[in-house]
Amino acid sequence: MNRYLRLYLQFLKFxxxxxxEYRMDFxxxxxxxxxxxVVELIFFTILYQHTDMLGGWNYDQILIFVSGFLVIDAIHMTVFSNNMWWMPILVNKGDLDYYVVRPVSSLFFLSLRDFAANSFLNLLIASGILCWSILRYPGELETTNLIWFLFLILNGAFLHYILQMFFQIPVFWTHTNRGLVTAFFSATELMERPDKIYSIWTRRILMTVFPALLVIALPARILFxxxxxxLISWVLGVTACSFLGMRAxxxxxxxxxxxxxx
Amino acid sequence: MSPSLFFHLVLVEAKKLMSYRVDFWITMVVALVVNLVILWALWEAIFAESGKELIGGWDLNGILAYGVMVFLTGRIVRGGDLQMSVATDIYDGALSRYLLYPRHYPFIKYAQQVGNILPDLFQSLMMGLVAIPLLGISTTADVTPISLLMAIPSILVAHLLFFLMSLTPQYIAFWADNVWSLSVMLRFVTMLLGGAMLPLTLFPESIQVGLHWLPFSYLFEFPTLVALGKIDLVTWLEGICYCLLWSLLIGLLSIPVWRRGDLRYTGVGI
Structure with a gap:
């Protein structure tokens, strides 16, 4: 474990x-x-000009829900996205050889080696938006609920990564996984809406087959x-099973x- | 550029895209299903929870038709998005090859982008055949063969406008190490302000007035409203002219950026 921690610190430094070095891109x-x-917040703000409730949530609640999603997106962009980008290239070019022969888990190495330092600033900004949306919430949010919510946000970011990996790994058999990855990003839009707007069957599918609602919608429900x-056991159980499935x-x-x- | 060369480039690009058939179908099916599921769920919930019959001048079936149509037309218009095409040429040094050709670089790129939209056109047609019969009858939208025919030139000029809009951020690659973020930013802004995420009639009145003076609405909202039969002939002609004028203006603005960038280009790649 210590070895992996030291290795990750080296990834961060590098x-x-x-x-x-690339300041403009930064x-x-x-x-x-x-x-x-801004686009995500404006989208829901405009929707709430025409309705008071959406999926059983008012505007203050939806702001917390959206901010939670923004934090998950920021974690993804910071920790995983660059690595996801490189993975198919490494596989197709045969550069994966260098990672397979190293004395550490290749999954760990390839998923975490590139930490997007510029997106880390965005993670701070997204966390700030989440704090702001929680502080301006007019109702009372219990501390236990809040702790579970924050913990499940981290779990959601991890689940997001696992789900994307299911769409990345087929590149070992196909020449390109562009279609699958595009499909994944289309499907992530399902996460960005409150769970109660979906019909009961769609909800069941989105809690089991493609557990998109477990990423942020259910954590937000637990908060409110x-x-x-x-529900908590379900979220954590599905995440654990998905991880084992992805590793296999x-x-x-x-x-x-x-x-x-x- | 001669029309035969233009169409040759269009076909080459379309064939290239069609060679990845699995990708082609997966992207299409998932995007369509997800879009339909979200559209239905979101707008049914909004209409049910607000208790309103009309929102922003649309009834439920009308707004669903808008959502489907803007998705279908948007796929074609966004085919004009260069993504990293020009930037990659600059970074790899592949631009040198194009500079030697006796044709202007942007024209070659435009032909390639038109080639990109041929599969999108095919996909949109297929999706439309599946999705449109599922939509109920709306009192606020009226899709007719004439409205669909009128939509075709509107989509083509919108595609041209999007291409020209995405050209200048790509030219920034002469100076910057990575311009992918700029392309994504352009996509976010155009999707929201162009009406791809929501009909612009849902925006507050004052913002709608401001958006009227910007080119974004011609990208997504205008072709969609034309397809839904909400634009009369005179407004349609005006819209096409405005879209072409914006294209001309944005195209002209990109010229000095290209010239400056061209002077910096070393041809060795980075």
Missing amino acids: SFSRSL WFRIVMDCMFY EGPDPL FWNLALRHYSSASS
Whole structure:
């Protein structure tokens, strides 16, 4: 464990120094993410000009929900997104060889080696938006609910990564996974809406087959309605099963990896 | 550029895209299903919870038709998005090859982008055939063969406008190490202010007035309203002219950026 922690600290050091080399890109990316946050907030603000409630949530509640999603997106952009970008390239070029032979988990190395330092600033901004939306909330939010919510946000970011990996790994068999990745990003839009707007069958699918609602919608519900042990167990259980499934899929893919010809 | 060369480039690009058939179909099916699920769920919930019959001048079926149509037309218009095409040429040094050609670089790129939209056109047509019969009858939208025919030139000029809008951020690659973020920013802004995320009639009145003076509405909202039969002939002609004028203006603005950038270009890549 210590070895992995030390290794991750090295990744961080290297990523920060590298990102400062490309200063213009550093700022472009920060502005880009901020624009995404503004667009998301404006979208829901306009919707609430025409309705008081959406999926059983009022505007103050939806602001917390959206801010929670922004934090998850920021974590994803900071910790995983660059690595997800490089993964298919490494597989197709055969550069994965260098990672497979290292004495650490290849999944750990390839998922975490590139930390986006510029997006880290966005993570701070998104966290600020979340704090602001919680502080301006007129009702009372219990501390236990809040702690569960924040914990489940981290879980949501992890689940987001796991789900994306399911769409990335097929690149070991196909020449390109562009379609699958585009499909994944289309499907993530399902996460960005409150769970109660979906019909009961859609909700069931989005809590099991493609557990998009577990990323932020259910954590937000736990924040407003209190921690339901069954719901929390479900969220954590599905995340754990998805991770085990993804790891098994990764190992299977590695067995099929045949260097540059993949 | 001669029309035969233009169409040759268009076909080459379209063939290239069609060579990844699995990607082509996966992207199409997932995007359509997700879009329909979200559209239905979101707007049914809003109409039910607000208790209103009309929102921003649309009834439920009308706004669903708008959502589907803006998605279908938007796919074609966004085909004009260069993404990293020009920037990659600059970074790799591949631009040198184009500079030697006896044709202007932006024209070649435009032909390639038109080639990109051929599969999108095909996809949108297929999706429309699946999705439009599912939509109920609306009192606020009226899709007719004439409105669909009128939509075609509107989409094409919108595509041209989007292409020209995405050109200048790509030229920034002469100076910056990575311009991917700029392209994504452009997409965010145009999607929101162009009516791809929501009909612009839902925006507050004062913002609607401001948006009227900007080019964004011609990208997504205008072709969609034309397809839904909400634009009369005179307004349609005016809209096409405004869109072309914006294209001309934005195209002219990109010229000095290209010239300056061209002077900096070393051809060795980075």
